[in-house]
Amino acid sequence: MLVKVTEVEHYTERLFRFRTERPATFRFSAGEFTMVGIENAESVIPKRAYSITSGPYDNFLEFLSIKVQGGPLTSILQNIKIGDEVFVGDKPTGTLTLANLELGGNLWLLATGTGIAPYISLLRDPELFNSFDNVNIVWTTRLIAEQTCFKEFIASTASNFYCSTTRESSELEGRVQLLIEKKMILKDASPKTDKIMICGSIDFNNEMKMYFNNKGWQEGSTKIAGTFVQERAFVS
Numbered sequence: 001m002l003v004k005v006t007e008v009e010h011y012t013e014r015l016f017r018f019r020t021e022r023p024a025t026f027r028f029s030a031g032e033f034t035m036v037g038i039e040n041a042e043s044v045i046p047k048r049a050y051s052i053t054s055g056p057y058d059n060f061l062e063f064l065s066i067k068v069q070g071g072p073l074t075s076i077l078q079n080i081k082i083g084d085e086v087f088v089g090d091k092p093t094g095t096l097t098l099a100n101l102e103l104g105g106n107l108w109l110l111a112t113g114t115g116i117a118p119y120i121s122l123l124r125d126p127e128l129f130n131s132f133d134n135v136n137i138v139w140t141t142r143l144i145a146e147q148t149c150f151k152e153f154i155a156s157t158a159s160n161f162y163c164s165t166t167r168e169s170s171e172l173e174g175r176v177q178l179l180i181e182k183k184m185i186l187k188d189a190s191p192k193t194d195k196i197m198i199c200g201s202i203d204f205n206n207e208m209k210m211y212f213n214n215k216g217w218q219e220g221s222t223k224i225a226g227t228f229v230q231e232r233a234f235v236s
C-alpha cells in the first residue's frame, strides 16, 4: 500500500526517521518488521525490510532508517519529504515479539545501531510493562548523535536504560559484550529470571546467540516461546 509521509527528521549523515499516515486496516504486533519501498516509474527500486518503531496503538507508522551511500533504496529514500508517498508492505512479521518469549522477570533488550527500532515499538506497547517486572534497554551506537532520535523517549519510559558508544567518548563506552564482561549489565542473570531480545549486526547477533546458548538460554520462535529471541537489524 502507498502511504503519505507526515514527518521526516535527519540526525546524522547516516541516520533519519520518518512517519507516515497509518491506514485503519494496517495491523501489526510490536517488534515486527515490514517491507518499505519507493514506487518510481523510471526505475525499479528494491523494497527493503524495516522494523516499525511506532506502537501498535499509534495512529501513525514510523521508521528509523540508515542512509547507505549508494544503497539501492536508501540513497533515494533519504530524500523523501512530507507529502510524498512511500510503499509499506501489508504483511508485517518478525521474531522480536512478546508471543515468542517466555514472560515474567527481567527483560533485556540488546541493540546495536538501528537494531533499536523494534524495541521502540515494544516500549510503546503497554503490554510490555505488564509482561515483565523490569525492562532493561542496552543500546550501543558508534556516535552519541546516533542516539538523538530516541534517547529522550527511552529515558522517559519505566525502564533501565544503558546507552554506550564505540567510536566516541561518552558516559558508558564499549560494546555490549564488554558491558557484560564488566558486569555492568546482566549481573547474576539466568534463563529462569532474565529474558533476552537481540537485534544488531550479523556479528553481534551471532556472538550474543552463542553466548546465551552456552549459558543455557533457549531460542524462541513463532512455534515455541523461548528465553531469548533474535533478529538481524540488516543483512550484509
Ligand SMILES: Cc1cc2nc3c(=O)[nH]c(=O)nc-3n(C[C@H](O)[C@H](O)[C@H](O)COP(=O)(O)OP(=O)(O)OC[C@H]3O[C@@H](n4cnc5c(N)ncnc54)[C@H](O)[C@@H]3O)c2cc1C
Pocket: 033, 046, 048, 049, 050, 051, 052, 063, 064, 065, 066, 067, 068, 070, 071, 072, 073, 074, 075, 113, 114, 117, 231, 232, 233, 234, 235, 236
Ligand atoms: C529484519 C530486518 C529489519 C530491518 N530493519 C531496518 C530498520 O529498521 N532500519 C534500517 O535502516 N534498516 C533496516 N534493515 C536493513 C534494510 O532492510 C536495508 O538494508 C537498508 O535500508 C539499506 O537499504 P539499501 O537498499 O539502501 O542498501 P542495502 O543494499 O540493503 O545495504 C547495503 C549495505 O549497507 C549495510 N546496511 C544495511 N542496512 C544497515 C543498517 N540498518 N545499519 C547498518 N548498516 C546497514 C549492509 O552492510 C549492507 O550490505 C532491516 C533488515 C532486516 C533484514
